[in-house]
Amino acid sequence: MPKDSGIGASTKRVEDQRFLTGKGRYTSDINLVNQTHAVFLRSDVAHGAIKSIDTAAAAAMPGVLAIFTGEDFAEVGGNPAGWAITSRDGEPMKEPKRPVLAHGKVRHVGDAYAAVIAETVEQARDAADAIVAEIEELPAVVDMSAALAGGPFVHDEIETNQCFDWGWIEDNRAATDAAIKNAPHVTTLELINNRLVPNAIETRASTADYDPGTGEYTLYTTSQNPHLTRLLISAFVMGIAENKLRVVSPDVGGGFGSKIYHYGEEALVLAASKKLCRPVKWTATRSESFLTDAHGRDHVTKIELACEKDGTFIAFRTDTMANVGAYLSNFSTATPTFLHGTLMAGNYTVPHVYVNVKTVFTNTAPVDAYRGAGRPEATFSIERVIDKCAHELGLDAMEMRRKNFIKPEQFPYVSAAGLEYDTGNYDALVDKLNELADFKGFEARRKLSEADGKLRGLGINAYIEACGLAPSNLTGVLGSRVGYYDAATVRVNATGNLSVMVGAQSTGQGHETAFAQVVSEMLGIDQSSIDIVHGDTAKIPFGMGSYGSRSIAVCGPAVVRATEKIINKATKIAAHMLETAEADIEFKDGQFSVAGTDKSVSFGEVAFKAYVPQNYPVEDLEPGLEETAFYDPGNFTYPSGAYACEVEVDPETGKVTVENFTAVDDFGNVINPMIVTGQVHGGIGQGIGQALLENCAYDDNGQLLSASYMDYAMPRASDLPFYTVDHSCNTPCTHNPLGVKGCGEAGAIGSPPTIVNAVINALHSAGHTHVTHIDMPVSPARVWAAINAQ
């Protein structure tokens, strides 16, 4: 009998009522009295020297209140990278200043170099059109190989265009090279992990409100982590005292990584509000989102898999170029390194792994973490090369994986890429996949497709990822400049209902439901009496927000710890009320009872006593019932999974149709199975988008070719199959109190290689064995070209 409340129950999402009835309140829904509007003037060339900016005519236009250029922020700090990476030769990474507004040079199309504040958006736009900027166009560099080969230089002082050249693990390099040299078989695959535009449905938006009476700033901004945004603005960019800056992120309409980061527009509206002593509002157009939201992926990789003839893995070696764009976004240096290289052993007992990553500046928008962030790139490389290797050796691709899986009894297992996986059972996932995906029936389905003129392929994949970012001690050693704990405050109100303030930030995932289920389970209080509060630095404790599938895995334990403190204190109060020793109190289903008696008080009565402390031991116990906990995880969590899908390829047009998709994931314990299933659905949808449709493409001059939905193909409902999703094969995480691992990114990590493996399988089944790889997106044109490239 499934539970209908608490942990493990598929309770409906409490936030959906407002989301689905148009009652959500997003940043741009907030309109302040006397507000003004900001419009940014952006570069239409990818690389240019700013010779002059004449704002005189614009300043005189109706409604114009202020105009800013890069000059105004010359003395202000740069927007920093959050991780300092050291190159193989010991040199620190190159870290050019990322200014609020471009100063001296523009470095990508969309780079903002001026901003107009006016009474209305239209007036600001008219004035922006009237600004006369003389920008001398310079040759742009877009291709990473060309960038590394020599000028033009994105930053004049970095005469290599290289940010860093990172080796992981450098001490393993020689042994890996030797192992590959001596291996009986080596499979090599060159591939591209395609660049993506995040496309949150809510574009970026920021409104600043400076209060000249108190000197306090309020920044309403759509963000995945309001405290991190405040820290970056206060400590690095603007120097506004943290206690004078409140960051509010109300409902957030998707982020997928792109709203982790602090952007210059936030700093601009803050400065403008201070100058004008009026609120300043900015909402990105969809075009601005395409041009300036941090993009995702964009790796060019050569991977080698060395193995015995029987398929036993010996070594993985990868050479990757990772595009960071024109400036370092906050996580851009962590994504291709510690979220990628450390996962390059996959689920396997491979003894040797070496990863080299060169990050490259180009005249394109900044690139940073996007749903999965480094782990999709790792999984794609590993799982594609395994498939290719199995084909070369004539081995069954799934059996080859199983042969090399870490076995359940080997956990905890330190992988050759340096992470300690705490738990997992990869064979169990594959067994379940076998059952649900009906591999036995595939051949019959393939014949049916064939009769219809279509090629049918079966693709499989096994992934592991590191979630629950992150143990601060470890990330500190690895170069992180911030910590990755999270925090929660549980406030029991006098009438017995609760407000739970969490550091995690929902962008639509269902936090208001899932966290409440945890507290409800622990306190025996109905979920409807528990409100989850997030998105306001004035209300919540300092948490690090949501990304890296960390909300339940890192903030969840903080909620547990704070709730445990509540129970501890409430037990003391109950003991006093029941005139017995604390040790005699049992707490169950919201009742404090004296063991072995019928004497009890309810949680609500205890709460009331805490706030009306009459006949209360005030000398020994503080009144009130509110507790805070910070939780810093002991390790990453390691969700894993086994995926399969079947595709049909139309050989005449090259069009790929995903016929079915089966995902078996191990997320450890699951708080709300329905929400988890939804997260997997969304992740697979995004993965299918990357695999088949989405293509963020620049031309050689740095113009974004796919700068609107006319050319950037998003997945639609008709592109997606029905999914079979299972998360019953759980191995609970061993080091957090909920046994949870996190589920937000898995679908986007596991699905792209599954799809591409299926397409290649389909082509091979029709004899097109010359096709060993097709780069994503596996578009109809690319499939047709591959088939016909004999």
Added chain:
Amino acid sequence: MYNFEFVKPSSISEAVTALTDEEATPLSGGQTLLPTMKQRLANPEKLVSLAGIAEMQGVTEADGMVHIGAATTHATVAAKAQSYPGLAKLAAHIGDPAVRNRGTIGGSLANNDPAACYPAAALASNATIVTDSREIAADDYFQGMFSTALGEGEIVTAVRFPVPQVSNYQKFEQPASRFALVGVFVAKYADGVRVAVTGASEDGVFRWSEAEAALESNFSADALANLTVSAQDMIEDLHGSKAYRANLVKVLTGRAVKAAN
């Protein structure tokens, strides 16, 4: 969007008069013009809406002809042009419901987007494009990408389609915009077969005359087997090469013939 004046005449003659203003631009369903204006890429000082002209609305069918007012929406054509199922089906698959309930056949033909669907139907049917001042055969009307025989201030008021014996439109969608990456309309009349191709060529919609000749004697997909489509003038972009589009022309023509039979 910049400011503009807006007039909504109720007759063709009033619209023509309003459009004598050099700064005036006709507005039909606005599915291309309005997004362009929102992006500030077009700046008409005056918009003359054609949506309030009763004589430019509706579908009538008689004597083997379908007469469609130029301001008739795609949704209406889909629902009402029942005597020409190939055309009704084409209209039913343009864009999404919002587009189909705003966009008009006259707007589409006047704009002549190289990836639009209607030009293929009009050319394959040798429809008559009726304007405020004359009638133009489809064979003379389409003059390349975004280019037509329309003169300055001349507006399309109606389109007359002769109904074929059988017809079919095959659209292979561009993955992002879902416009036709290539679309082929095949129409078989008593006096011959016409094949019109949209989406593929740098010169806009065109007739594939070799296919027409082959299908005339043998209206089956097999008749196309030995034909090749030159890739030379095809469009090449992010979504497909010239050779790919040339391949699609042949594949889709075959499928259209098969579906029409």
